Amino acid sequence: MLDKATRLLLVEDDEDDYILTCDYLEQLSSHTFDIEWISDPKQAVEVLSKNQHDICLLDYRLGASDGLAVLKQAVENGFNGPIIMLTGQSNDAIDLAALDAGAVDYLVKSEMSSSRFARSIRYALARRDVEDERLERLKAEAENRSKDRFLAHLSHELRTPLSSILGYTELLMQSDFNEHANNELGVIYRNGKHLLSLLNDVLDLSKIAADKLELSCSDVNLDSLMADVFTLMRVSALDKGLSLRFESLQPLPLVISIDATRFRQILINIINNAIKFTEQGEIIVRAWTKAVDGREMLFFSIKDSGLGIAPEKQALIFKPFEQIADVESRSVGGAGLGLAICSELLSRMQGGISLDSAIGKGSEFTISLYPGNIEQVQRHVLKLDLAPKIQQKTAPCKVNGRVLVVDDLHDLRILVGHMISSAGAKVDYAEHGKQALDKVNKAQHQGNPYDIIFLDIHMPIMGGKEATIELRRMGFKGAIIALTAVAMKGIHSELSALGFNDVIGKPVDSSLLYQCLTNYSIATKKPVDKLAQPAQVQSCARFLLVEDDADAAQITQLLLESLGVETVVATSYEHTLEILKNDSQFDKVLLDMHLPDGSGLDLARYIKHHYHHLKRVIVSGIQPDPIQIKQLEIDQVLLKPINLALLGQLIEH
Structure with a gap:
């Protein structure tokens, strides 16, 4: 050719x-x-x-x-x-x-x-190829950002109605009205949970692909974690007449350092698959430790007596959106994402997953992960509480005080308010941030302020982020808890910088809600987190913020304006030039490194030559090349995520 x-x-x-x-x-x-x-x-x-x-x-x-x-x-x-x-x-x-x-x-x-002519032609075309590659890369990055924004929007739009479906179903199941509709309510609840699990799988996989899934490791009691998983999965096994056994082959460390939520997700996914594809017999979960490459790793095997998987199909099950034929023929639900996610999560936990299976002889999955340094940790043979836990129908805590619930959706407001009032607190409601400000202001003037505010992030008229900044400006000292369906990377640090004390995801987990009530209620008199207090720096400065990511631009603008900095936002290289052409009276220009139509460093170079008075600040998710920064005489570099403390230092600088 x-x-x-x-x-x-x-x-x-x-x-x-x-x-x-x-x-x-x-x-x-x-x-x-x-x-x-x-x-x-x-x-x-x-x-x-x-x-x-x-x-x-x-x-x-x-x-x-x-x-x-x-x-x-x-x-x-x-x-x-x-x-x-x-x-x-x-x-x-x-x-x-x-x-x-x-x-x-x-x-x-x-x-x-001469040869110079040929060389000039070749160099010119090579530069054209490089430029084409750069434009393609920028286009792909812009598409990824669009996908991220779409997924964040999708998450919010789907989690919001699921919150009402699951929450109200739980309330009905726990009430006296469930006597004649217990089975029907159970069907609604199980299907709602199934929809939520599919949504979580899709979002998890997209975050893994975009390298935005972050692990949060902490010390975890292994006995308690395994007991929780066993209690949860034992009910599913008994429903099919199967036996479920957990056992340790040797004494195991009592405490390990892992992301407990993700580890539970992995175990539940694999055990749930074993139960789905086993018609009779048992599922055995075994645990042990073994030294690998000079460090001690934690291993688990999940063995079932199901139909097994043909050798030529075993590699497919770890790929996204793949399902083996006998899964489809038996009408087992799922998007084919679970094992792909498990594999990626275990890789991030410095471990892996393998499969040993044969048709008619069942399957055995073996997973490994690094549990932290467990050399000096006390060990015992795994003990499980075999008695299933009964879900409490009443709130597990008793508190007092006043709570304001702010959400534009009536069903969610009432649902969260019902949970809170069952714990003993007095509940008031607002439909958006502006209404919340009015109620808080009125309550403070009457000498009867709210102790906690549960605040939705996305609302019409005034959202939760803007409302929180205004609440802190007004001097509100109580706890502010964010309610959000968006759980993207860095959201906790960003919300903390804006003035929030804590975050609860949607659908609202009742245990997390009650934990927040216990931590921040008037009964416990827990002080507001210092990180949530806005920096006491006020300024009359004027900044130009160049950021193509709408969420990052909004948060940074809100933070700067909370410090008294007038902030104008540009979303691209060309947009920046257009603004500066008409108005260059800024104290500083904050430049994102990667823009959809050019480089932040190239833009910094242009500003240096044409607007000498402007101080340039590079904002980047990674540390830029120090040589380039020095050559361009960049005034300052800020590493993401941006918070009030960093911006306060920037203003002082």
Whole structure:
């Protein structure tokens, strides 16, 4: 297959020079050229503006016209290919003028028979290829950001109605009304939970793909964690008449350092699959430790007596969206994501997963993970409380005080309020942030302030982030708990910087809700987290924030404005130039490193040359190249995530 010809536009008014140039181009063995010849300057501008050529050779003298005018107009009209200026004689002034106007090189026609001509063509095309790759990369990054925003929106839109479905079903199941509809309520609840698990799987996989899934490791009691998993899964096993056994092959560490939530997710997923695909017999979960590459690892095996999996299909089950045929034939629900997520999570836990299975002989999954340094940790043989826990129908805590629940959805407000009032607190409601401010202000003037505010993030009129900043400005000292369906990377630190004390995800987990009531209620008199207090820095400064990510821009703008900094937001390279052209009266410009239409460092270079008075601050998720920072004389570098403390230091600096 022949390589695609390079589309070359030759703008030349001398026919002899056109013929000579074509001869020289044919002698270049590295490329095949599809040459279009134009002699009229106006026509050349029209053709170049269509941006359909890979490279342009442009004569400096075009009759009575000047090739520089064609060059400048073509660049302004959007031609982004390389342009090489040709002239009859060498002239340093013309050379510099051509390069300033956008040409990539300047050649004297007498040099076209030399190697310099070939080298100039090759370099120009290579630069074009590099630029194309950069634009493709920026396009892909922009698409990923769009996908992230879409998934965050999808999460919010789906979790919000699920909160009502699951919450109200739980209330009915725990009430006296469930006597005649217990089975029906159970069906609603189980299917709602199933929808939630599918949503979590899709979001988890997308966060893994975007490298935005973060693990939160802490010391965990292994006995308690395994007992919780056993209690949960034993009910599912008994429903199918199966036996479920947990056992340790040796004494295990009592305390390990892991992300308990993710580890539970892995175990529950694999055990649940074993129960699904086993019609009779038992599921055995065994645990042990073993030294691997000089450090002690924790291992678990989950063995079932099910149908087994054919060897040629075993690799598929660890790939996203793949399901083996007998899964489909037996109508077992799922999106085919669970084991793919388990594999990725275990990889992040410095471990892995393997499978040993044969048709008719069942399957055994073996997982490993690094439990932290357990060399000096006390050990015991695993003991499980075999008595299943009965769900409490009343609140597990008793508190007093006043609580304000703020959510634009009536069902969710009432649901959360019911949970809180069952614990003994007095509950008031608001539909959006502005209404919440009015109620808090009124309560404070009456000398009967709220102790805790549960505040939804996304609401009309005024959202939770804006409301929290205003609440702290008003002097509200109580706890503010965020209710959010969006659980993206960095959300906890961002909300903490805005003034929130804690975060509860949607659907609202009643145990987390009661824990917050216990931690922050008037009965316990828990002080407000110092991290949630806005920095006591006030300023009359004016900043230009260049950030294409809408969420990051909104949060940073809110933080800066809470410190008294007037903030204007630009979303791209071109948007920044447009703003500065009309208004350059800023104290500092905060530049994101990666913009959809250019580099933050390139923009910093442009600002340095054209707006000398502006101080430039690079905002980046990774540490930029210190050599580039020094060369560009960047005033300061801020590493994401941005918080009030960092911005306070920036203002003082």
